[in-house]
Amino acid sequence: MKQSLLFVPTLKEAPKDAEVKSHKLMSRAGLIKQVAAGIYTYLPLGYKVIQNIERIIREELEKIDASELLMPALQPSDLWKESGRWEKYGPELMRLQDRKNRDFCLGPTHEEVIVQVVRDYVNSYKKLPLALYQIQTKFRDEMRPRFGLMRGREFIMKDAYTFSATAEDLDVWYKKFSKTYIDIFKRCGLDTKIVNSDVGQIGGDEADEFMVMSEVGEDSITYCDMCDYAANQEHSGLVEGDPCPVCGAPIKVAKGIEVGNIFKLGTKYSESMNAKFIDSDGSSKPMIMGCYGLGISRTLMASVEQHSTESGILWPKEISPFQIHIVPVNLKDEFQRELSYEIYNNLRGKGIEVLLDDRYERAGVKFKDADLIGIPYRIIVGKDSGEGKIEFINRYTDIKKLINKTDILDYI
Amino acid sequence: MKQSLLFVPTLKEAPKDAEVKSHKLMSRAGLIKQVAAGIYTYLPLGYKVIQNIERIIREELEKIDASELLMPALQPSDLWKESGRWEKYGPELMRLQDRKNRDFCLGPTHEEVIVQVVRDYVNSYKKLPLALYQIQTKFRDEMRPRFGLMRGREFIMKDAYTFSATAEDLDVWYKKFSKTYIDIFKRCGLDTKIVNSDVGQIGGDEADEFMVMSEVGEDSITYCDMCDYAANQEHSGLVEGDPCPVCGAPIKVAKGIEVGNIFKLGTKYSESMNAKFIDSDGSSKPMIMGCYGLGISRTLMASVEQHSTESGILWPKEISPFQIHIVPVNLKDEFQRELSYEIYNNLRGKGIEVLLDDRYERAGVKFKDADLIGIPYRIIVGKDSGEGKIEFINRYTDIKKLINKTDILDYI
Numbered sequence: 099m100k101q102s103l104l105f106v107p108t109l110k111e112a113p114k115d116a117e118v119k120s121h122k123l124m125s126r127a128g129l130i131k132q133v134a135a136g137i138y139t140y141l142p143l144g145y146k147v148i149q150n151i152e153r154i155i156r157e158e159l160e161k162i163d164a165s166e167l168l169m170p171a172l173q174p175s176d177l178w179k180e181s182g183r184w185e186k187y188g189p190e191l192m193r194l195q196d197r198k199n200r201d202f203c204l205g206p207t208h209e210e211v212i213v214q215v216v217r218d219y220v221n222s223y224k225k226l227p228l229a230l231y232q233i234q235t236k237f238r239d240e241m242r243p244r245f246g247l248m249r250g251r252e253f254i255m256k257d258a259y260t261f262s263a264t265a266e267d268l269d270v271w272y273k274k275f276s277k278t279y280i281d282i283f284k285r286c287g288l289d290t291k292i293v294n295s296d297v298g299q300i301g302g303d304e305a306d307e308f309m310v311m312s313e314v315g316e317d318s319i320t321y322c323d324m325c326d327y328a329a330n331q332e333h334s335g336l337v338e339g340d341p342c343p344v345c346g347a348p349i350k351v352a353k354g355i356e357v358g359n360i361f362k363l364g365t366k367y368s369e370s371m372n373a374k375f376i377d378s379d380g381s382s383k384p385m386i387m388g389c390y391g392l393g394i395s396r397t398l399m400a401s402v403e404q405h406s407t408e409s410g411i412l413w414p415k416e417i418s419p420f421q422i423h424i425v426p427v428n429l430k431d432e433f434q435r436e437l438s439y440e441i442y443n444n445l446r447g448k449g450i451e452v453l454l455d456d457r458y459e460r461a462g463v464k465f466k467d468a469d470l471i472g473i474p475y476r477i478i479v480g481k482d483s484g485e486g487k488i489e490f491i492n493r494y495t496d497i498k499k500l501i502n503k504t505d506i507l508d509y510i
Numbered sequence: 511m512k513q514s515l516l517f518v519p520t521l522k523e524a525p526k527d528a529e530v531k532s533h534k535l536m537s538r539a540g541l542i543k544q545v546a547a548g549i550y551t552y553l554p555l556g557y558k559v560i561q562n563i564e565r566i567i568r569e570e571l572e573k574i575d576a577s578e579l580l581m582p583a584l585q586p587s588d589l590w591k592e593s594g595r596w597e598k599y600g601p602e603l604m605r606l607q608d609r610k611n612r613d614f615c616l617g618p619t620h621e622e623v624i625v626q627v628v629r630d631y632v633n634s635y636k637k638l639p640l641a642l643y644q645i646q647t648k649f650r651d652e653m654r655p656r657f658g659l660m661r662g663r664e665f666i667m668k669d670a671y672t673f674s675a676t677a678e679d680l681d682v683w684y685k686k687f688s689k690t691y692i693d694i695f696k697r698c699g700l701d702t703k704i705v706n707s708d709v710g711q712i713g714g715d716e717a718d719e720f721m722v723m724s725e726v727g728e729d730s731i732t733y734c735d736m737c738d739y740a741a742n743q744e745h746s747g748l749v750e751g752d753p754c755p756v757c758g759a760p761i762k763v764a765k766g767i768e769v770g771n772i773f774k775l776g777t778k779y780s781e782s783m784n785a786k787f788i789d790s791d792g793s794s795k796p797m798i799m800g801c802y803g804l805g806i807s808r809t810l811m812a813s814v815e816q817h818s819t820e821s822g823i824l825w826p827k828e829i830s831p832f833q834i835h836i837v838p839v840n841l842k843d844e845f846q847r848e849l850s851y852e853i854y855n856n857l858r859g860k861g862i863e864v865l866l867d868d869r870y871e872r873a874g875v876k877f878k879d880a881d882l883i884g885i886p887y888r889i890i891v892g893k894d895s896g897e898g899k900i901e902f903i904n905r906y907t908d909i910k911k912l913i914n915k916t917d918i919l920d921y922i
Contacts, residue, residue: 099577102637103640103641105577105640105642107632131626131627131630133582133584133585133589133623134585134614137586138582139581139623139627140579140580140581144579145580148580163515165511165554166557167517167554168551168557169551170550170551171647172549172649172664173546177545189609192606192608194606196604196663202546214545215553218543219519225514228515228517235582235647237583237584239608
């Protein structure tokens with residue numbers, strides 16, 4: 099893609115209300131633009147990263163045979179009255195009326211709708227288990243939207259729901275999703291810790307949260323680098339340096355960003371909403387449910403928080419909006435221009451995601467933007483272009499080499 | 511994918527309120543499920559078709575250098591007051607208040623938001639033109655939601671917006687989009703006619719609609735099979751058999767389903783919302799805009815309407831949820847089961863989208879479901895499976911052949 103057409107509006111200054119590094123950088127690098135408090139437009143470069151995260155999620159969920167559907171954002175109050183949440187849910191639930199004064203809400207989560215989908219079709223244990231998920235826009239009227247995409251009012255989530263005939267089968271799905279989440283976050287460049295948590299508004303029997311350790315997180319987490327131990331500090335009561343309950347190593351304390359959560363719902367929704375099946379012994383039983391949330395816009399934000407300095411981002415390979423960034427020092431120079439386009443067309447022809455800075459800007463402006471945008475491999479086409487030579491920079495290692503244009507593929 | 515896990519809840523009877531063929535079939539084939547009037551869940555098979563249509567749109571728009579972003583559904587009233595539409599738009603605009611009593615609407619269209627995005631960054635003719643699009647969920651509180659996905663209250667659209675420095679450049683984009691739309695619809699199996707139309711709620715200088723001729727359409731269109739002529743009947747005043755104004759052939763009359771519309775907005779929004787740029791002569795001018803809508807859920811519905819009989823769908827190749835449907839006559843038969851899985855794994859390994867009916871159902875049930883679901887190529891694994899022979903059916907031609915399992919790829 100050519101940078102002039104992609105629309106990457108970089109800024110020298112972050113908006114005044116941007117408090118944390120990721121919010122500042124995402125605004126300055128032209129990834130997002132605020133529309134109202136907690137409500138954002140994903141600009142082309144930011145949306146490419148979102149789509150990469152979505153692709154990773156789809157690939158990993160396909161491995162565990164989860165099936166994708168799409169439920170609506172508008173949900174009728176009837177369903178929420180069946181589950182009892184219409185009354186219980188506070189002002190975070192955005193409510194509205196249609197032209198005939200019927201009550202609706204904008205879904206912050208989709209337990210009611212998925213139960214309505216499944217209960218009408220599934221009547222026998224033979225049709226269980228089922229694992230269904232969607233990637234969808236959610237709404238939550240936060241009291242205090244903040245930190246950019248961290249606490250937004252409109253955000254993108256993957257939410258999955260499983261339906262099992264037995265508690266043992268729910269355990270199997272719960273473990274599958276837990277493992278899959280770790281894999282997904284790893285591919286997004288995030289190391290996560292699993293923390294046992296409250297069931298909160300969702301309800302149910304058991305819940306775990308997936309936390310990325312970060313100074314901008316909202317929960318205090320005690321964790322260990324040597325083993326999997328992690329817990330909310332208020333639950334564990336431990337302080338920095340205490341011996342770790344699992345392996346004895348000293349405890350660390352950090353703030354955590356919650357990027358995912360999974361719940362054993364049990365029969366909370368299937369009982370209240372009458373989602374039953376006939377078991378092999380002929381008896382009627384409520385389905386046993388699990389639900390599995392993953393914050394996609396928040397994963398983007400956490401990844402920027404982890405993989406950046408104050409002056410720019412460096413994308414983890416799998417979610418980077420492009421793999422290679424071609425920056426000609428001076429586009430008015432005929433040799434540089436021709437070589438830049440030649441490399442650009444060659445790499446695109448090979449299916450490589452490549453961004454060409456085709457703007458007639460000063461070299462300093464282009465390099466500064468490139469540092470900000472954070473594509474991992476950079477090709478600088480400069481004074482040696484007459485001999486077909488370019489500078490290849492691996493930004494992960496910061497190794498720079500003057501190489502021949504024919505050797506580029508070997509370097510990727 | 512295995513049919514038992516995909517969740518394809520086929521029905522013998524369509525819901526009582528389903529009036530038209532596509533709505534009946536989409537409900538019976540397990541493509542959609544109603545949540546409230548005009549509000550649907552896309553079930554896995556239906557959502558796969560939606561994603562295929564989206565892929566085609568992205569591929570075709572990339573060819574004309576349009577860039578994808580994602581704007582929010584929640585839009586603050588401030589922006590709509592700037593454009594003057596907050597007062598003008600009727601009860602079709604869904605309005606709500608947040609917890610601090612600030613007014614918002616759910617976007618039926620995104621002129622205001624895209625202008626807010628572009629005006630803050632683009633100040634010079636050097637940064638024009640721009641072509642931006644999104645694939646997004648839209649809301650319109652229809653007085654009478656009906657015909658399934660045809661007149662829904664929550665629906666999926668592609669909406670694009672161009673920003674030009676000159677009227678001539680807008681003309682160039684308008685023609686590019688018009689041609690691209692024809693290509694997109696063709697790949698979705700739809701022949702469309704372009705009909706000049708009213709500018710309506712969107713406003714602007716000129717508009718065209720893309721119509722699929724169908725008995726369930728909502729507008730009466732006079733058109734010609736021999737040339738490109740098409741017009742709203744109330745504008746043309748022509749009746750069936752009149753000579754066609756362009757080529758002299760006899761006029762036909764049919765109902766039309768509107769699947770796309772394009773508008774030359776001109777400076778309507780850029781003037782009211784102060785989206786200006788400095789031109790090459792140093793003067794300040796409002797940007798000249800175009801907007802281009804394409805109804806994705808409606809394209810799905812129109813395609814089912816065109817490519818089906820009362821007993822089932824036959825998907826156009828490029829949007830079919832799967833390319834091949836493997837149906838074992840009797841899964842309890844060891845030869846049949848093993849051969850079915852062998853073919854399934856082979857084809858998947860070659861990257862072919864294949865659906866395996868792995869249900870222990872009677873053959874009659876499976877064949878009826880297969881006819882309903884409408885995958886274009888079918889492999890029946892039956893009594894000759896011991897010799898590695900299967901029946902290959904091309905449903906477009908209805909040619910059936912008994913072939914060796916090793917020859918399958920040649921037949922696709």
